[in-house]
Amino acid sequence: MHYIQNNEGHSRSDIASALKISKPTVSNIVDELLEEGWIREKESEKASSSGGRKPFQISFNENATYIVGIDIGGTSVEIAILNLSGDVLSKTNLDTQANVDNDLIKQIADRVHHLLDENEFEMEQIMGVGIGVPGITDVENGIVLDAPTVNWRDVPLQAEMEKLLHCPVYVDNDVNVAALGEWWKGAGKTDDNFLMITLGSGVGCGLIINGDLYRGATYAAGEIGYMVTDKNAAEKEYDQTFPGYGFLDSHVGGPSITKRMLRHLGEAEQKSEDWSAEKIFEMAMDGDATAKKVIEDFLSHLSYGLINVITILNPQQVILGGGVSRSLDHFLPHIIETIQKHLPIHTNISVTKVEDVSLIGAGYLLLKEHDSILKV
């Protein structure tokens, strides 16, 4: 099954020789999978130029069943229907903060039902649901241990959502889910060892190691917000952007950029505009001295953070994502230069190019965790 997913339109004979199993065995399994609807076959137009019977081209049936992917973010909850190839068929979203104190789980479940109705999907066509949550999550038991943005502590999200949706639900940390998305459909497709670093209100890291998602002993791996890139600054009372945020969070998170910018400005200027991180990046590109100083500080901390994760893990590549990363393309060469000054090994660093990477990753989470013929 895995081979067919990754190799469209091969014949039974191809599969037999590629997987080194006999032709009859392949035929038996293929017949069974055809019966169950997981694959399709199509007679080939042409035979090989050297003659022979025309092969039947076996293909994965990406519409055998569908997946719902959910990405719970600080500002909005994104919901999508995906097919088995990871294509987003339809999307919707709802405001997070407006619903945080209003039974958010039920609101999300309702919106899922609504999205399915709108697109004329029956619940029976849905294989299951994958959810990315901005917090530390016990994946085995489906419990959100701590997600301050949505005010969840020890919430059995999996169980509650399964009760509402009547289908399998899997839950994981949002950064891990983004890493899964990059692994399935992004720059990490061909790699077994890479890191996904998301820059949003804080900083997080998803680790694909030895061909597996690594979650840590207590599901806290990749929480690099607590990393210290400047021990003298860390020993002083540094300015935590939010309570509970770590040193690196408070230096490379989006809000921390704004906060640092405001500190450099007069009171009048502070109020005159809406100071988003994105705007400060643009000002820096346009040559504004204050903005440049703030951004340079940000870049420096980010670069040393990257040096530290790379030096520990020696990944094939590092992919940057999250809201702040959208402004980062222009500054990437500067980051890479700093890193190369300190590290003898070369590591490819890029900014994510996948749209809806978290939704796709949430779908992949389901495929990965749920026991089925499609288990990856």
Place this chain on the structure above:
Amino acid sequence: MHYIQNNEGHSRSDIASALKISKPTVSNIVDELLEEGWIREKESEKASSSGGRKPFQISFNENATYIVGIDIGGTSVEIAILNLSGDVLSKTNLDTQANVDNDLIKQIADRVHHLLDENEFEMEQIMGVGIGVPGITDVENGIVLDAPTVNWRDVPLQAEMEKLLHCPVYVDNDVNVAALGEWWKGAGKTDDNFLMITLGSGVGCGLIINGDLYRGATYAAGEIGYMVTDKNAAEKEYDQTFPGYGFLDSHVGGPSITKRMLRHLGEAEQKSEDWSAEKIFEMAMDGDATAKKVIEDFLSHLSYGLINVITILNPQQVILGGGVSRSLDHFLPHIIETIQKHLPIHTNISVTKVEDVSLIGAGYLLLKEHDSILKV
């Protein structure tokens, strides 16, 4: 086989029910393993109190074959014969630097032959050889890519050693080998996610992740000597202890401790004694102000280094090893305190208690990499 190794003296029936395979199948396999000498059986003294036939107690035969473990260090090469339980049966060593320009590989092979002769082992009784090398090593191809301490670059150590010893040889980085040793016989026995950090002339980190040794994309994972714990200091020209050494190497390595101590001393004092790191640790414990300052700086950099690896990897525990770690027991509480000040998650930190951990780990490397019934 794996079950028998971990469960001494169980009966065929025990094995069948524990592994959920039928009794006849267990009997067949057990007979085969007995035939081949991998296991032994012994009639039990007593039957169960509720009656029944006396069981045959099946045990792993730890002397079915033997392993040679080699640890190549900067000062000496340690060589040991191990049985399959990881017990060191006999040891020898030779001086590294004296032989570095004198065909070190051949010297080691000769010493291995000598050790075997001395203990009346035949080459046929040796399953293979595992070697830990202080440098970056391509384990797949058995090539030492870069090991400055012994002046090796792109040395096909595996192939050359196999030619000399006529048995399977496997090669890996010394820190990885130490981690394997802790995994087999040390504090990591029951854990699937832990780190082994060795403090010697530099600092290195072996990673056991998701129940597997992680070596990185280019075998450079855990080379945390390049980590930066103080970005301001790193941006200045800091004092590299040895050329090619990284920032953290130059702050927590044994020689760096000596170097920093000497800088604080007058010329007369510098020459008056042999300033080892161990001695400076002792002086600090005895209250010497200069030594205390040097050691505190060391501890601070080490603690922040630990914070950074823990925050990325969230291991079950961190084990400290290497020459410098012998002096560390007294200072461990101080390190743990610093870490807990910055990290909300708790991680167990200890100093290795296993003797010959690298030799044992080298043996485990062979068991892990070599295709045999004992493959772990």
Place this chain on the structure above:
DNA sequence: TGTTTAGTAAGTAAATCTAACTAACTGAAT
């Protein structure tokens, strides 16, 4: 002597193999 537990023997079931077949095509000689 009946009960309990360990281990063996014989037959069964499932899965996958090999070998030989049929099916269907190409292309060159007739």
Place this chain on the structure above:
DNA sequence: ATTCAGTTAGTTAGATTTACTTACTAAACA
């Protein structure tokens, strides 16, 4: 145009492998 050797795809049939179930014997206890 027809024929046929060569080639590739896929199927059928029987052999092999592997581990299972059932039913047995062996050896203990009380």
